[in-house]
Structure formats: structure tokens, C-alpha cells
Amino acid sequence: MFAKHDIRRDEFQLVRGQAKRGYDWWWHSFTAYHEKTGEARPFFIEFFLCNPALGDEKPIYGQLEENKKNGTRPSYLMVNVGYWGEGARQLHRFFGWKDVALHPKAPFSISAGDCYLDETSTRGHVVVSKEESDAHPEYLCQDGTMSWDLKIHKIIPYNVGYGAGKVFRTLQLFEMFWHAEGMKSAFSGKIILNGEAYLVRPEDCYGYADKNWGKDFTSPWVWLSSNNLTSLRTNKKLSNSVFDIGGGRPKVGPIALKGKLLSAFYYEGKCYEFNFSKFWTYCRTKFACKETDAQIVWHVEQKTWRNRMVVDVTCKKKDMLLIQYEAPNGKKLHNRLYNGGTGEGVIRLYHGGKLVDEIKATNIGCEYGEYGR
Secondary structure (H helix, E strand, O other): OOOOOOHHHHHOOOHHHHHOOOOOEEEEEEEEEEOOOOEEEEEEEEEEEHHHHHHOOOOEEOOOHHHHOOOOOOOOEEEEEEOOOOOOOEEEEOHHHHEEEEOOOOEEEEOOOEEEEEOOOOEEEEEEHHHHHHHHHHHOOOOEEEEEEEEEEEEEEOOOEEEEHHHHHHHHOEEEEEEEEEEEEEEEEEEOOOOOEEEEEOOOEEEEEEEEEOOOOOOOOOEEOOOEEOOOOOOOEOOOOOOEEEEEOOEEEOEEEEEEEEEEEEEEEEEEEOOOOOOOHOOOOEEEEOOOOOOOEEEEEEEOEEEEEEEEEEHHHHEEOOOOOOOOOOOOOOOOOEEEEEEEEEEEEEEEOOOEEEEEEEEEEEEEEOOOO
């Protein structure tokens, strides 16, 4: 059973060697509605910590030309917020470590200035002017203003099992770890985007919350998740369901495992998991992702001894971001990492060779990118 809460996996993970060569982030995404017009818009909020043991009074930017020449690695807390849809933006606010207050153990909390995050709430604001964005490419963001004050209720988790358990975390065996404490989450509160108010409601926010940590990113990088699901067999909303897919090419030490995804479908209280690390299930995976002129397209097929899942998703490029991250070593190898929150698709779920359901999914959080693209 993967639907086991474990807030210890949400703890701050950058200890020992990873404190100088590691990142740790908490990601949240959801849909909000314009207070006056009712227009739906998907948002994201992320707290991204990088190389705290290299910390200085001020943020150290890895993409600053001088630092690139000198091999100086980045170090900061980055609050990364933004939205998808027409005119999608990401906005970054950076803090040096002297300004960061961190409670590392469960339940964790992070605060810097008026930005705050813990298991059940987040608030803050980010302002980036056009002049700042243009003058500082090392900020890796666009311009805009966003503030937020939200409550978080993490309803259904995806616990990947021993692969992110204490032993693997302590030995830092994987290059990139993942835990979704709230692959289905309910958010409530308010967003102010460029002076316009948006309301976040638990019943239709289709919220998601996870975290990643490690030494480097994966390539290819694949992520798909939604809890806005409708059965095409009954035309009824699946109110107690969510799916989550992530991975690409994980590394255990120096060994890269090609074509590996971790996936879970919580279907109306029943768990269907496709997890390569649980070798006794004989999980097999095929996936293909591609970019067309107008869309990003994902096709995923996974099987175990008993279950099978086929996933087809598309997202319009005009509604997505080329989201920007630098790795703890200071390199920026993901330069076409497409990231969105308006994906749509169909999932076919089988058990024992029989179709369990064919499901329409919308409001899909989605990501795809490869090094060198």
C-alpha cells in the first residue's frame, strides 16, 4: 500500500555531504478562481533550498557569469511562484542563509522575510520588476507580483516505499529522491496576482503537494498528476481518486537506470502501483514524450503481474513554462524543461487483463525535458 502518510520524508534532507552538493524543494500546485470573473487559473508555489553549507549573508547565484567562470556553486533559499495558462510566468525571490529560519525535523517549517511554509500552511509575496528581470538573467525568472495566504490539507499521499526510506536517505543512494505527501491536497485561501484577487477553494482546487531532493536532476524528466478525474464508463466524477507519475532515468550512485518511472493510481480507495524498485511486482515500463509545434505529448504504459495502466496526455505549449532550475553543481543542463498545469488526457486502468475503467483527466500537472534539447 503506497497511500501511507509519512511526514518524516518531508523533513529537511540536506545533511552531511548533500549540505554542500544538494537541493531540497517542497512543491505545491493548485487551481484558483478570479474573485470577480470566476476565471480558472492554475498556480504553483515552491520553496527550493540549495547548498546551505556554502551559505553566505547574501544569495550566491550559480548562473552569474563571474561565478560560472570561477566554479562557484549556488547557495540560497529560492521561493519560486507563478502560474500557467496564457502569459505563464515564474517569479523568484532569493534569500541568503542568515535570513532563513528552518525547523528541519517533522513537522518541518521554513521562514524567510514574510515567506513561510509548513505542512499545513504557506504565505508570502514575490515581486520582480521588468527592470530586475532584464538586468539579472541569473535570477532565472520573468517579472510580476504575487502574494498568497493558504491553508494546506494533504489528503492522499504517494509513499514510494523503501527507495526513499531512512536507509536510502541516510546513504544518499539515489541522485534524486521523491515523496508526495499530498498527491491529492485541498488548498484554501487567496492569491493576489498583479493586483487581481483569486480564490482557492478546497472542493475544486485539484491540489498537489510533493517534494524532491538530491544531488542532481533526472534526464529525461517526466511528471504527470491529477485528481480531476471522470469515469468515461459511468460519466461520474471520481471524487476519491488521484494518479501520479514521476521519474525518467534515475541514478543509483554512478549507475543510470534507463526508462524507469514511479507511478501510483489511487482509484476510489483501491491502490494500483507501478514501482520499479519493488522488483517482486515485475514492473515493466514503456514511455515516449515528444514536442510538436503546438503541444507536449506523453504516452506511458506500465505493467505488473496483475495490473496495467496506459496513459495518454497532451498539454498546449502556449500554456506552459520553460521552467528554470540550476543544479547544485552550478550547471544548468535543463534548458527546455516544459512545465504545466493544464494538461488533458485519458487513462486506461486494467486488473487481471480486464478493464477497470477508462478515465478522463484534466488539470494535469505535467513536466517533460531532456538535457541538451
